[in-house]
Amino acid sequence: MYFDPESFNRDWDETFLLADIGILLEQFKRWQRELPRVHPFYAVKANALHPIISTLAALGCGYDSASKNEISLVLKCGVSPDDIIYAHPCKFASHITYARNNDVRMMTFDNEEELKKVKKLFPEARLVLRIETDDSEARTHFKGKFGASVSEGKKLIELAKFENMEIIGISFHVGSGCPSVNSFRKAIEDSKTLFDFARDVGFRFSLLDIGGGFPGTEEHETISPFEKVVIIIKNMTSRHRLKPTSVIRKALDEHFPAGSGVRIIAEPGRYLPGPAIELVTNIFAKTTTKDRVCYGVGESVYNSLTPVLMEGFHFHPQLLEVSPAVYGDEHPFILP
Numbered sequence: 001m002y003f004d005p006e007s008f009n010r011d012w013d014e015t016f017l018l019a020d021i022g023i024l025l026e027q028f029k030r031w032q033r034e035l036p037r038v039h040p041f042y043a044v045k046a047n048a049l050h051p052i053i054s055t056l057a058a059l060g061c062g063y064d065s066a067s068k069n070e071i072s073l074v075l076k077c078g079v080s081p082d083d084i085i086y087a088h089p090c091k092f093a094s095h096i097t098y099a100r101n102n103d104v105r106m107m108t109f110d111n112e113e114e115l116k117k118v119k120k121l122f123p124e125a126r127l128v129l130r131i132e133t134d135d136s137e138a139r140t141h142f143k144g145k146f147g148a149s150v151s152e153g154k155k156l157i158e159l160a161k162f163e164n165m166e167i168i169g170i171s172f173h174v175g176s177g178c179p180s181v182n183s184f185r186k187a188i189e190d191s192k193t194l195f196d197f198a199r200d201v202g203f204r205f206s207l208l209d210i211g212g213g214f215p216g217t218e219e220h221e222t223i224s225p226f227e228k229v230v231i232i233i234k235n236m237t238s239r240h241r242l243k244p245t246s247v248i249r250k251a252l253d254e255h256f257p258a259g260s261g262v263r264i265i266a267e268p269g270r271y272l273p274g275p276a277i278e279l280v281t282n283i284f285a286k287t288t289t290k291d292r293v294c295y296g297v298g299e300s301v302y303n304s305l306t307p308v309l310m311e312g313f314h315f316h317p318q319l320l321e322v323s324p325a326v327y328g329d330e331h332p333f334i335l336p
């Protein structure tokens with residue numbers, strides 16, 4: 001167990017995170033077992049604790065950084081700029097310049113304005129075109145905000161050729177906490193359509209980025225949804241008399257076979273540290289109304305409990321210690 005000394009207070013008054021690096025390692029190994037052809041670029045936004053970033057760096061992970069700050073954090077951990085993708089389709093001008101000054105060349109875009117902005121500020125950038133996906137089953141949706149449709153993508157590829165900008169491949173994100181493998185399958189098919197179109201326009205795409213969306217352990221399930229996805233896929237594939245292998249692997253092997261010269265990466269965020277991290281906070285108040293008991297806790301939905309507000313997430317708290325000075329032997333807390 002790792003205690004972040006910055007946020008650890010001996011009075012137990014403050015909230016802090018406990019990270020079990022062993023679980024992080026297991027998640028990484030599980031990834032390699034299930035998706036051996038896909039190189040993970042950890043999405044730093046999921047958790048930017050130094051031990052998480054540096055452990056993943058030691059394991060050979062790449063990084064998805066979405067801002068100047070996230071790029072700088074990762075660079076400070078000694079990560080090579082070639083192992084970073086600046087994966088935000090709409091970027092601050094100053095952050096693009098920062099990326100240029102630090103040789104972070106890979107970056108996503110999904111619209112004409114961004115293409116022209118990057119051309120002005122970083123003409124040697126290696127662009128990755130982000131396309132939209134069906135993210136209707138995910139916990140957090142990006143459709144309508146990020147990602148070009150296939151027909152918009154074709155226009156952007158032509159425009160990039162005209163503007164003499166380099167596009168190296170396609171990226172997508174099926175939405176955070178995505179239980180549907182069909183979204184991955186369709187997005188991989190759409191990517192292949194654009195790879196073929198780009199070849200006809202004169203590009204040689206070499207990168208496919210299948211984004212994030214892989215769930216971590218949640219709601220105290222005994223097997224992680226990541227494995228469930230694989231189990232569901234196995235059931236589904238056997239029903240269809242196909243090999244018992246994952247839809248993602250199958251779609252990749254079909255459209256981007258090993259030996260095709262296409263490097264496949266992904267941007268897993270919550271999948272990697274999610275099951276490895278516990279939030280430790282204190283209960284400082286209790287109120288009882290007609291129909292429920294409410295506890296006041298030392299963490300907010302505007303901080304690490306944001307998923308409660310944004311995604312209707314349910315946490316399952318566990319009581320660790322009760323202050324004898326305040327409550328004696330009989331305390332008033334009954335947690336579900």
Ligand SMILES: Cc1ncc(COP(=O)(O)O)c(C=O)c1O
Pocket residue numbers: 043045046064087088173175176177211212213214267268269270271
């Ligand atoms: C571009 C991008 N990549 C990766 C991620 C990580 O997603 P997840 O935590 O669902 O794997 C996100 C999350 O918002 C994202 O926006």
